[in-house]
Amino acid sequence: MKLMNVILSILASGLFQGEVRVVQHAGACTWTLEAAAGNRSRAVPLGGGSREELFDRVCVDLGCGRVYNVTETVHTPGADGNNGTGTCLTGCSYRGRRLVNCTETAGSNCSVVSKVVCGHQMVRLAGGPHRCGGRVELWSAGGGGWGTVCDDRWDLADAGVVCGQLGCGYALDATGQGGAFPPAAAGPVHLDELMCAGAESSLWTCPVARHDDGGGRHHDCGHKEDAGVVCSEMRAVRLSGGADRCSGKVELHLNGTWGTVCDTCWDRELAAMVCSMLGCGGEPETFAHFEPPLAHNADAPLWYYMCAVQHTVLWQCTEFINMETLCTSSKAAGLVCKGSQGFPTISTPNVTSVTVLMNPGNTTGSAWGDFLFPLSPELIGCLVLSLLLLLLLTMNSIVCCRRSRRSRALVLQQRSEQQQKSPVVDNDYRESISLVKVTAGPDGSPGERRQHDGLLLPLLLRCQ
Template structure:
């Protein structure tokens, strides 16, 4: 209710009375003075909120509930931003001084009436129709068919003269970086419905929305929905599995900023692999997500690491780290084979002349019921080979040492025999001389 007097005063008198009331001492004991009319504060070309300068600061602007929607429409039209797309409102304090029946001009609310009410509202944010744009039919909010808002409904954009400059306006408006690629008739995004609102756009790329670009309006367009324009922005987030026999198996790759990177398998687990299969519409159960042989290698692109809680249903909801080298040192790329997939294509090692064989799990061996990974098998084989070489070397070394000792002993023996023979011969010669001398002495006698 407004005033309880039998003859309500003129709106100007009410305004003066309530402004004076607002200038009285508040509960905190400070003076609150209305310096000027409420202002329209722009948060973008076609988004805004209201504020009231008070004592050098800014206060909210309570509005009567029956006039808030009409005022929002008036402001959006005055900003040449089309009609209202969305308005966020909250309740004002009880018995607040509310503004109503205002006129918008030059970012100000003029000629407002004031009343004290208990059901006033505060506009916290308003978005006009020309600020509203979306991309539909893609894997992410930064890729898809372009749709704009007009007269309480969504409509599409014709692909006639649609190029990267036009698309850049959309990507920038959505906070999706810049345009990587544009699509049109025969593109990868499905056709839309409703009206075709813009045709033959000729943007420079610096506009804040498509409505600022020179174009043919909906009344003069000759386009159908088979010619709906689309765009892929640089901030599009996407995933794919590469290197498998179908799209449901392979090394996990993540798209961002126009390039594809890989995911470190540090802390990679079955829950995260299940997320990937679900996001790719390959079921929810991974057949294999680890121990790939040969190991999956990283690309030359960015390195991603994800930390997920049990509540997340999508990889994009997890905490993401990019190019944190300490999280990826010594780790390979992540991959997954979703249940029902054909798996990987690997070369056969049995016969190089035979056709390649299909594998959906890495080769393993069972010892006592336990599965031994191929890396451990390789290490064990190398260790056994080195042990065998050590044993052979030891045996050969012992053999050659014995042979060397035998030859040395034989040579020493031969040397001693030769020395004994010469000594015997000398003794025989001495004895012969003695015998000869004895014979001569006998005959002389």
């Protein structure tokens, strides 16, 4: 057995001495161990002992604080290009991004390190609707775990470092005291008065005036001054136009813009998902057939979602934006979650009653009892103008009737005066039948026609 250990030690010195190196991955503060094997690389099995201390030393050397998390897998001899002897490296030292002076020992208590995450790599946004928007929190093993950042000197350059580190695009807003995100209830404040240029890999690498890393340097901030950030990739959902936050038109936020969801294929499952995301229960009361139909926001993005059974939030679904073929002739999706007050007023097309989408048990109002309350100032103005116009038409008709009566009275008066001036003769009805008397000429031919004015005037007066 002793001879076998000596042989394994010699093999280790030949195979691993000076060849096990630290390889950084996504972000400067995430790394793993690899050993060169010709033109390939192989995983490195490590035994128990002082591995945690070794990992901390690597993270500190990388300028990334201390270890936050280690991902390991059980070592299987011969798997993934590993040596098939079932041996591990122990007692290694660290120098110049390499493991040196390792000893290879036999045993089955080995593991392969697949990823080490250092503390300064860890940043998160809490208290917001999405992982790309919220209160900034950093992790520090030596400073009490998760802590916040003070909003003194907090600006878009500082916030942009966080968005870039999280893969959330660029910063749209840098919030602070009194902002959109609630402050932390407890915990340390790690950094204060940051002065980032914007190109740093993490906030820990930015110049800072004050910070609290457990080394005696402290800040002068409370949690009411916690810094926050809204990144361009922040996803948020809301319901607008309803009587409360659990009812209204479905709107989504991305890249600083609120868009609407097409109601094409908008079903109960999608509606229940949104209700759950908003903390409004998991059961929709109404999700279709709104009157009048809900319109899309002008010049805003149109969203279409395809979700599977296992999805619990919209951000896990397949999404399409501004796809005309998917949103052709669509309306904006709406939603009333169970227990919500619904929409304030939604009138039917004939405007005979006002239907309020509320909980079961509420009934529609009468035509006149509820109709007067939702009148807008513009509609009231139109009604007033219509009444004034009707009044003017009525007055005009009255004036015209009075003028007509006066004209008739004047004609009758003129006829009476004329009769008093001319002698009274008996009417010759045979003569009055013909208005024009025809006289014969000397040769018996028809002569000139003469109009009997005296007979025409009484006839005209009779027609009055």
